[in-house]
Amino acid sequence: MASNEERRDPDIRRTASCQCGAVTLEMVGKPIVAATCYCHSCQKAGKAFAALTGASGVVGADGGTPYLLVRKDRIAWLSGSDELEEHRLQPDAPTRRFVSRCCNSPMFLEFTKGHWLSIYSARIPEGERPQAEMRTIVKDRPDGVELADDIPNYATPSGKFMWRLLTAWVAMGFRAPPLEATKGYGR
Template sequence: MTPKPQGTMTASCRCGQVTFEAAGPPILSVACYCKSCQEAGHRIEGLAEAPPVLRPDAGTDFVLHRKDRLRCVLGGEQLEALTLTPTSTTRRLVTKCCHSPMALEFKGGHWLSLYRDRMAQGAPPLDERTMTAEKPDGVELLGDIPSYPGHSGRFMWRLMKAWVAMGFRIPKVEGVPA
């Protein structure tokens, strides 16, 4: 077996049949409060024996990685796409084996957002909360990290910087079905 490169993070489903590897530092680590992530979280949590997806405050934690630094090294055939509508521009990759959410992919995006709870030890701390304008009424957010009603300038800058570094390519993630 080839050793993992230094700086590699892994994300695995609960039963261990699916594993992603991410090389290098992530683009950003965020908690998203958009209505789509909330709805998807509820749908996934409604699957048999699915793990929790939503934080107690209704956010979903993600670690964003460049697609050219990610690969599914085990169990890609166990991934299925969950879309909220037939015309959705996002898909959530959920495992068939144990209903673990693994990643969120935007159509045409150069990054993949791994569900932070699926990361093995060493998941990066959250950098910010995003889309907080859509959080449920009555939810009070802690002041421990920056919170933004939409996507922050920093969020957009880091995505753009990563895309420039990738030569404006939008690669496929190795091992992930189309």
Template sequence: MTRSEGGTLNARCNCGQVQMRAVGRPIAVTACYCESCRKAGELFKALPGAAPVLNSDGSTDFVLFRKDRIDCVRGADQLREHRLTPTSKTRRVIATCCNTPMFLEFTGGHWLTLYRQRLDRDARPALEMRVMTRDRRADVSLKDDLPSYAGHSGKFMLKLMGAWAAMAFRSPKTDYVKGELDGHGT
């Protein structure tokens, strides 16, 4: 596949022990400003040797893929989940070998959301939109270089629904995450 068709993208932790592979075109490439992503980013930043996920404006860059197009090819035994609350439907997954945030997953969803910084620098897809801007920090002014949405736009939701339809409305399980991050999952 050519890069314009999506090709193959690799995501790695900082030390290289964990590698994810995504095939095909991403569903969406976004910068999220929600409070949960900022809170998680601050928690992860406090881990020893952690790789940052927050941009200077408090946003987090994500690349969403269909679950049937992404897999862990190396280091699955290093992956641990973190939930901000015990009932959170979103789990964020860290490579414990070097405390690198790798992806997040909405429980029961059909997509997996890679932290964009984990992708090889020369292959990172460009941001398409900003979402959840109503939650941005008070000191952040948005540029008009990308579409910005207070929540999740209709375009974003249509992309998710289109991907789900293309998967025959299946939601595959992500079975390569071994458990909760010791001392940090709640």
């Protein structure tokens, strides 16, 4: 669901930055979706990130990781892309997460063959951060966690979630640019 501001201005710009501000990126336009993920992988990675010196957490008390899915062609690096360090849960995992070396801030997740980045919501200033529209993979939430019914709670990635990914990919001409190509906006 688009915010009123996004409906008025489809070219809205948001920034994401590490805690110290050395790594910054800009996102333009409406995100694919704002969601919170409860999968075991996000929980495991979040715990590992929280153990880094000075790192801020990305996993909430309920075990969910809020993020904003953004098309890769709608991202531009403003500073510090050379400060990013890749983390994978398994050496051959298709998902890699990036942390800033300067202050150990988890920044985003990339499915390497995907056309989007999942920017951790904690990296976006509170006033610019869209509210989650859905919770996904809630079947993996920690035992005893009860979720509100204020937004949809999906046990697995929903049809709506997958539709949004597909329509974004169609709009990109079925391209999935490599992360290295996001140094400026791809058109």
